[in-house]
Amino acid sequence: MGMLVAGVDVGSTQTKALVMDSEPRILGRSLIETGARLTEAANEAFRLALADAGVEEKDVAAVIGTGYGRYRVEFGDAQVTEISCHARGAVFLFPDTTSVLDVGGQDTKAIRVGEAGQVLDFCMNDKCSAGTGRFLGAASQALEIPLGELGPLALTAKNPVKMTTTCTVFAESEILGWLALGRKLEDVLMGVHVAIASRSISLLRRVGIEPEITFTGGVARNTAMVQLLEELTGCPINVSEESHYCGAIGAALFALDRALAGAAADARGGVLP
Amino acid sequence: MEQWWQGLEAAEEEGRPVANVFVMGSLAEILASFDIPMSFPEITSLQTAVRGKSMDYLTAAEDYGYSPDICGYVKVDVGLHLTGRDHPNGKLPKPSLVVSPNTCNTYIKWSEIWERIYGCPVYVLDLPGWRGTAAGRADGEDFERDRAYVEGQLRELIALCERLTGTPFDIDRLRDVMAEVNELSDLYQQLIAENRHHPAPFDAMLEGLNYMGIANAYRGTPEGSAFMRVALEELRERVRLGIGAIPEEKYRLLLIGTACYSHFRRFLELFHGWGGVFAHSEYMSFGGGGIDKGIAYDLDRPLESLAEQILSSSQKCFSGIFFSQDWQADVVRKWDIDGICYHGIKSCRTVSTGLPDTREWQMREHDIPGLFIQSDLVDARLWSDAQMKNRVDAFFEALASRKAQARR
Numbered sequence: 024m025g026m027l028v029a030g031v032d033v034g035s036t037q038t039k040a041l042v043m044d045s046e047p048r049i050l051g052r053s054l055i056e057t058g059a060r061l062t063e064a065a066n067e068a069f070r071l072a073l074a075d076a077g078v079e080e081k082d083v084a085a086v087i088g089t090g091y092g093r094y095r096v097e098f099g100d101a102q103v104t105e106i107s108c109h110a111r112g113a114v115f116l117f118p119d120t121t122s123v124l125d126v127g128g129q130d131t132k133a134i135r136v137g138e139a140g141q142v143l144d145f146c147m148n149d150k151c152s153a154g155t156g157r158f159l160g161a162a163s164q165a166l167e168i169p170l171g172e173l174g175p176l177a178l179t180a181k182n183p184v185k186m187t188t189t190c191t192v193f194a195e196s197e198i199l200g201w202l203a204l205g206r207k208l209e210d211v212l213m214g215v216h217v218a219i220a221s222r223s224i225s226l227l228r229r230v231g232i233e234p235e236i237t238f239t240g241g242v243a244r245n246t247a248m249v250q251l252l253e254e255l256t257g258c259p260i261n262v263s264e265e266s267h268y269c270g271a272i273g274a275a276l277f278a279l280d281r282a283l284a285g286a287a288a289d290a291r292g293g294v295l296p
Numbered sequence: 297m298e299q300w301w302q303g304l305e306a307a308e309e310e311g312r313p314v315a316n317v318f319v320m321g322s323l324a325e326i327l328a329s330f331d332i333p334m335s336f337p338e339i340t341s342l343q344t345a346v347r348g349k350s351m352d353y354l355t356a357a358e359d360y361g362y363s364p365d366i367c368g369y370v371k372v373d374v375g376l377h378l379t380g381r382d383h384p385n386g387k388l389p390k391p392s393l394v395v396s397p398n399t400c401n402t403y404i405k406w407s408e409i410w411e412r413i414y415g416c417p418v419y420v421l422d423l424p425g426w427r428g429t430a431a432g433r434a435d436g437e438d439f440e441r442d443r444a445y446v447e448g449q450l451r452e453l454i455a456l457c458e459r460l461t462g463t464p465f466d467i468d469r470l471r472d473v474m475a476e477v478n479e480l481s482d483l484y485q486q487l488i489a490e491n492r493h494h495p496a497p498f499d500a501m502l503e504g505l506n507y508m509g510i511a512n513a514y515r516g517t518p519e520g521s522a523f524m525r526v527a528l529e530e531l532r533e534r535v536r537l538g539i540g541a542i543p544e545e546k547y548r549l550l551l552i553g554t555a556c557y558s559h560f561r562r563f564l565e566l567f568h569g570w571g572g573v574f575a576h577s578e579y580m581s582f583g584g585g586g587i588d589k590g591i592a593y594d595l596d597r598p599l600e601s602l603a604e605q606i607l608s609s610s611q612k613c614f615s616g617i618f619f620s621q622d623w624q625a626d627v628v629r630k631w632d633i634d635g636i637c638y639h640g641i642k643s644c645r646t647v648s649t650g651l652p653d654t655r656e657w658q659m660r661e662h663d664i665p666g667l668f669i670q671s672d673l674v675d676a677r678l679w680s681d682a683q684m685k686n687r688v689d690a691f692f693e694a695l696a697s698r699k700a701q702a703r704r
Contacts, residue, residue, distance in 0.1 A: 091682055106690035107697075130683075141701065142694040144659060146652075147687065149670065229656065 027083045028282050030274025031065050033092025036128030038064040040072035041271040051076025052268055061095035084282035087274040106145050108273030113237040114140035115272055117261040121233045126242035128156045133226040146229040156242045158194055162215045165195040174247035180213035220251035237261040239269035300513040301386045307333045313392030313460050319585055321397030324515040329470040330457040341372040345557035345674035347384040367402050368643040368674040390414050397421040400646050419453050423610045447603035473516035474593040481591035483524035484511055490531040491575045492631050495540025497531045500577035501551055508584050546571030547695055550627055552578045553639035558676040570692040575631045582613045625662050635695055640670040642678045667691040
C-alpha cells in the first residue's frame, strides 16, 4: 500500500473524496451532497472516504482540495482548481485522452490536455449555469423523475422536441409548456438532453475536438448524454465508473506529487507537474 | 487628476463653457487652443466605480428606464445627471458643447442625451473608414480625400468654438498645443517601452491607467508633458534599481480589453497573487486616444496635419481593436509575454467582440496561452468572484505547468 494521499473535491452540488496509494490505486471514495456548509461537507466526505479505504487520517501524507469549495478543505495541504484536477484525473483513467468534457453542477468545462495530464487550454460556460448539470436537475424536479432515470427514459424518445432555451430558470416553464401541448415525456426529456449536449459541444469545439475524448463529472453517468455526445462528435466517448470522482482523482494525484516531493514543495506551483 | 476636477468645477462656477468629450477622439488640440476645459464622461463614470459608488448611479438610470444591457458608463453618467451631478470627486459640470466622434457605436446616442437635457450643441466628428483591416491606409489613394473631409469638419468645430467663447481662433495657439501633444506622444511611447525590461517597472492595468488618464485629461498642455517626463524618469530609475511593479514577477501578461473598475483591486490581486504582471495592455493603446501610435504633427501646416493624424491614429487604433492579432503577436515577442488575458466587457460589445476568436487564433498560430474572462467596467453585478478566481487560477496552473515542462 505504501504512502497514502487524498483528494477532496467540494463541488457546487456534491462533494467527493478519494483515498489513493502510491501505486497509484484507488482505495476508497465517498460522495455526499455539498449543502450550505462547505467545511463540514469536506470533513464528512474525507471521513467517509477514509472509512471506505479502511485507513486513518494520520496515515495520509498529503491532501489536496479542489472544486469551488477548495479553500474550505481546511485540513488540506494545498488547493488546485478542478480544471487542472479533471485534466489530470482523465488522463489517469484514460491515458490517451486529448480532450476532456466535464459537465458539473454549475459549470461545463472543455479542456485540452497534454500527455502528462497538464492543461493545454480550457473553455468554460459563462457565469450563468445555462446548459450545465443544473439544467438536468431542473428537468428532474419539474418532471418529478429521479436524476438517474432521466437518461434511460430520454433514450426511448421517437420524436424529440426542440428546446429553445438552455437557461436553467426558463427550462421548467418550457418543459411544462411542451407537456401541455401533449408531447410525450420522453420526447421532452430528449429535447433537454440535446440542448445540453449541443452547448457542451460548442465549448469543446473551442479547444478542439480530437479523439480521445473523456467525459467526466456527474453527468457522465447519464447514458443519453454519452450517446448524444458520440453522435455529435463522431467519436467514441470515454466514460469510466470513476468519472464522477475524476476531480478528486486528479486532486489525489497532485497530493501524491506533493507527498513524493516532500514538504519543501511550494504551496501552489510546487504541486503541479 | 484632482486638479483636473478643480478646473472643471471652477469653469462651471465662473460660467465658462465646458466640453464633454470622449477618449477615442477628443479633439483636445482645438478645444485647448480655445482654453475650453474638457470633461471626459468615460473617466468620470469609471471614477465612481473605483470609489464604490457606481451602483447608486446605475440604479438611478435603470429606475428611470434605461435597460440593464446598455453601456455601464452611459448609465452611470445618466444617473449622475439625474441626481444633481454630485460626483464622489466633485460637482460634475453641465456641458456647453459635446464633441462626439463616431469611433464608438454609443458615443452619438450618449451625446443626444445631454443635448436633450441641456440643449447644448453636439458636434459629430465623422471619421471615414476606420473600421477596416488596412492599418496602412494612410498611404492609400483615398487618404487625401478623407483628410480634406476631416479638415473641413475641424474648421466647423473651430467656428463653433469661436461662437461659444467669443474668442477668435489663433493658429499659433493651436501650434503650441500641437507641439505639446507631439512631446506627450513621444514620452508616452517611451514610457510603455520601459516595460520591456524585466521586471516590468509598472503594471499596465494599474499605474498604466494613471498615465492614460493624465494623457487624456492633460493632452496638449505643458502639465501633461511635464507629468510624463517625471513618470518616465521614475520608471528609468526603477529599472536601474531592478524594482518591479510587483514584489516577485513570475509571469508577464498582456491584457486585451479594458479594466473592471467596480473590482479594480480585486481584479489585479487575482493576477498579482500568482506573480503575474500586466507588462502591456491594449487599453493603454486605444484608451490613450492614439498617442501610443506616434503622433508627429507638422507645425508648419497645423490644420492639415491635425486632420491627417486624427485619421491615421483612429485607423491604427481601431484596426488594433478589431484586427489586433498581429499587434498582439508583436507585443508578445517584444515585451516577452507569457500569456494573454482577454477581458470581455458585458455591457460593451465594441471592445469585446471577437475576443474568443482572437484567443483561439493566437493559441493555434503562435502557441500563446490565452485566458478569456468576462465582467464589466462599472457594474458590480456582473462580477462573479468564485468563477473569476477559478478561471484565473486554472490559467496560472497551466502556465506553471508549461514553464515547468519547458525547464525539463
